[in-house]
Amino acid sequence: MTESVAISLRQISKCYRRYTHPVDRLRELLLPERVQAKEFWALRDINLEVFQGETLGIVGQNGSGKSTLLQIVAGTLTPSAGEVHVNGRVSALLELGSGFNPEFTGRQNVFFNGRILGLSQKEIEAKFDTIAAFAEIGDFIEQPVKTYSSGMIMRLAFAVVANTEPSILIVDEALAVGDARFQARCMKRIRQLKEQGTTILFVSHDSSSVKMLCERAVLMNHGCILESGSPKEVTNHYIALLSSDGPEAFLPISEKFMPVIAAGNEDIYENSLDRPRSGGTVTDTMSTNAEPNFESIALGTRDPSCRHGVGIAKISAVKIMNLQGQELIKFETGTAISIEISILANEDILDLVVGISIRNLVGLVLYGTNTFLIHREPLVLTRGQHLIVSFKVPCHLNRGVYTLTVAAHSEEGLSYDWADELLVFEVFNSGKCDGLIDLQAKTESCIEPTTELLRQI
Numbered sequence: 001m002t003e004s005v006a007i008s009l010r011q012i013s014k015c016y017r018r019y020t021h022p023v024d025r026l027r028e029l030l031l032p033e034r035v036q037a038k039e040f041w042a043l044r045d046i047n048l049e050v051f052q053g054e055t056l057g058i059v060g061q062n063g064s065g066k067s068t069l070l071q072i073v074a075g076t077l078t079p080s081a082g083e084v085h086v087n088g089r090v091s092a093l094l095e096l097g098s099g100f101n102p103e104f105t106g107r108q109n110v111f112f113n114g115r116i117l118g119l120s121q122k123e124i125e126a127k128f129d130t131i132a133a134f135a136e137i138g139d140f141i142e143q144p145v146k147t148y149s150s151g152m153i154m155r156l157a158f159a160v161v162a163n164t165e166p167s168i169l170i171v172d173e174a175l176a177v178g179d180a181r182f183q184a185r186c187m188k189r190i191r192q193l194k195e196q197g198t199t200i201l202f203v204s205h206d207s208s209s210v211k212m213l214c215e216r217a218v219l220m221n222h223g224c225i226l227e228s229g230s231p232k233e234v235t236n237h238y239i240a241l242l243s244s245d246g247p248e249a250f251l252p253i254s255e256k257f258m259p260v261i262a263a264g265n266e267d268i269y270e271n272s273l274d275r276p277r278s279g280g281t282v283t284d285t286m287s288t289n290a291e292p293n294f295e296s297i298a299l300g301t302r303d304p305s306c307r308h309g310v311g312i313a314k315i316s317a318v319k320i321m322n323l324q325g326q327e328l329i330k331f332e333t334g335t336a337i338s339i340e341i342s343i344l345a346n347e348d349i350l351d352l353v354v355g356i357s358i359r360n361l362v363g364l365v366l367y368g369t370n371t372f373l374i375h376r377e378p379l380v381l382t383r384g385q386h387l388i389v390s391f392k393v394p395c396h397l398n399r400g401v402y403t404l405t406v407a408a409h410s411e412e413g414l415s416y417d418w419a420d421e422l423l424v425f426e427v428f429n430s431g432k433c434d435g436l437i438d439l440q441a442k443t444e445s446c447i448e449p450t451t452e453l454l455r456q457i
């Protein structure tokens, strides 16, 4: 393993033995020749290298093997096969409070855990006040951990792992437990550690956190690594997986049933047989059977970063316009825009929901909504109908380049046709402000009369 590699996993597999009834475990002990257990492979042939200073996000559905993988890296679980090499001191925030003795006080557990993490008594003494202050559990630090709430356990656990300067930090869904303020402090501390060069493995169901924090992400599925790549693409594929029946959901669209949308191509239809006649205007916010004007598709249209869906409905055109009906790919902040999406029903659909999300270039969702959230009822289409949905949005984004994701899905979230980052548009802002959104603040100032000031003093 080279110096630059912090974690190396080679052909790691983990097999659990599962028993139908707990008593079967005892039976097997007594009669070993009559095996009662069924093998269950939680991990299969995992190969992964994590570089020094890299922050790797791990996403995947429940039961996909994320925690098993982290426990193997942390050394709390032995793989059934394969080699693990870890270069540096690992601090792991795994299951809630694992590593804490419930009979010990918080203080005793801090010292106990600190020693396990390889710190000397003196080093822990020097850090104790910082850890206790970070945990913010007040006098509870002197009480046995068994009297803590789950939130308090997580606070203390995070305070210990994040303040003992690990060279490798493993965080498994920790942030899901605490309150919003604590989550924000944890993220801040994780970012500080990242800046200091700590290697981080970060498991989260929150795509935005993975995109903001990580340089790379892996998608786990049924104990295997399905994909490794940019956090934006991997989390898009993760969402595709969640809203579909299986990993085949995000095969390149051309391999399934969808038209290819080529970069810079003015026409999103690959097959001319697929092309509806041009013409038709849209006056309603939602109208069916109107023939959309497909000629005007596109300057900002590109290959979606991920497109998936079962194809019952097909997104056939998307454009951003001003309220006068002119297509836009660049506009001033504050412009009222209309995002118009044309959808073709390939079958009768009783539960259609059409949604949009606007993301920045890191993939962070700045705004998202859908027809169900707005109207509280699904859309109904019959086979062959064209639906045009337009979202009227007063666009107060600050200057920058943004992407538009559009989706047609069922009420339960099954993807019919979902195109991530299909349109790219630019907002410019002649006003001066910082941040992602221009809230168009006005200021007023006045000098308080001196007598009033004096009275206050």
Ligand SMILES: Nc1ncnc2c1ncn2[C@@H]1O[C@H](COP(=O)(O)OP(=O)(O)OP(=O)(O)O)[C@@H](O)[C@H]1O
Pocket: 016, 017, 018, 040, 042, 060, 061, 062, 063, 064, 065, 066, 067, 068, 069
């Ligand atoms: N001790 C065990 N005995 C038997 N099966 C286990 C054991 N621990 C985990 N598993 C199984 O291994 C699979 C992977 O579990 P793991 O906890 O690693 O998944 P995960 O991706 O972390 O899930 P989650 O997001 O729900 O935490 C699951 O099917 C789980 O039921």
